[in-house]
Amino acid sequence: MVTVDVVIPALNEERALPKVLEEIPRPPVRRVVVADNGSTDRTAEVARGAGAEVVHEAERGYGAACLRALEHLATDPPEVVVFLDGDYSDHPSELALLVDPILRGEAELVIGSRATGPREAGALSVHQQVGNAIACRALRLLYGVQYTDLGPFRAIRWRALESIGMQDRNFGWTVEMQIKAAKQGIPYLEVPVSYRSRIGASKISGTMTGSLSAGAKILWLLGRYAWS
Numbered sequence: 001m002v003t004v005d006v007v008i009p010a011l012n013e014e015r016a017l018p019k020v021l022e023e024i025p026r027p028p029v030r031r032v033v034v035a036d037n038g039s040t041d042r043t044a045e046v047a048r049g050a051g052a053e054v055v056h057e058a059e060r061g062y063g064a065a066c067l068r069a070l071e072h073l074a075t076d077p078p079e080v081v082v083f084l085d086g087d088y089s090d091h092p093s094e095l096a097l098l099v100d101p102i103l104r105g106e107a108e109l110v111i112g113s114r115a116t117g118p119r120e121a122g123a124l125s126v127h128q129q130v131g132n133a134i135a136c137r138a139l140r141l142l143y144g145v146q147y148t149d150l151g152p153f154r155a156i157r158w159r160a161l162e163s164i165g166m167q168d169r170n171f172g173w174t175v176e177m178q179i180k181a182a183k184q185g186i187p188y189l190e191v192p193v194s195y196r197s198r199i200g201a202s203k204i205s206g207t208m209t210g211s212l213s214a215g216a217k218i219l220w221l222l223g224r225y226a227w228s
Helices: 017-023 043-049 062-073 092-103 126-143 158-164 173-184 208-226
Strands: 004-010 029-036 053-056 080-083 109-113 154-157 188-192
Touching: 004 017, 004 043, 004 062, 004 092, 017 043, 017 092, 029 043, 029 062, 043 053, 053 062, 062 080, 062 173, 080 092, 080 158, 092 109, 092 154, 092 188, 109 173, 126 173, 126 208, 154 158, 154 173, 158 173, 173 188, 173 208
Parallel strands: 004 029, 004 080, 029 053, 109 188
Antiparallel strands: 080 154, 109 154
């Protein structure tokens, strides 16, 4: 049996997290690790109550939380790791759409595309859609890979993740993974996934400041790795 573990970075997601954890299919998932990124609500408590393993990362940042969860998994690593947001915008029940191509040997990295899948009206803001389009065009021009999204719902084989050597600790986590996979020639696929409006307020895309900061970091990484 192939081992599949899930990583969920979370900041103040006590309302959404029980729904996310309830819908994660077991099997194939073996373990779920929630990386509590400094929550001031009951995120950690509800995660443990639903059977997840909880780690804490005080440094605020999406990438920092993911890296802390991977450090925890490294003591008994899975063959495939799935990244999933804790706000219930993704559909955990669609996990097999991302994992199955890896199990069939068709890819080492699978990105869930919100741009090509069914989504609720307004679930992706206009500035998110524009930012995604710009970043994906840059990925194609600079690295020769075809994507429509930098979506957080994704799966990757553990050995490929180790080879990539993720470093980004905040807004650039998703694009760093796609850039480095492209530079290393790691086989990838993109599959349509469903998307809905999140529960609660977004910490990044819900504010113009957050969106601008994320966009600037993504563009900086796209340029940095192109000439390194």
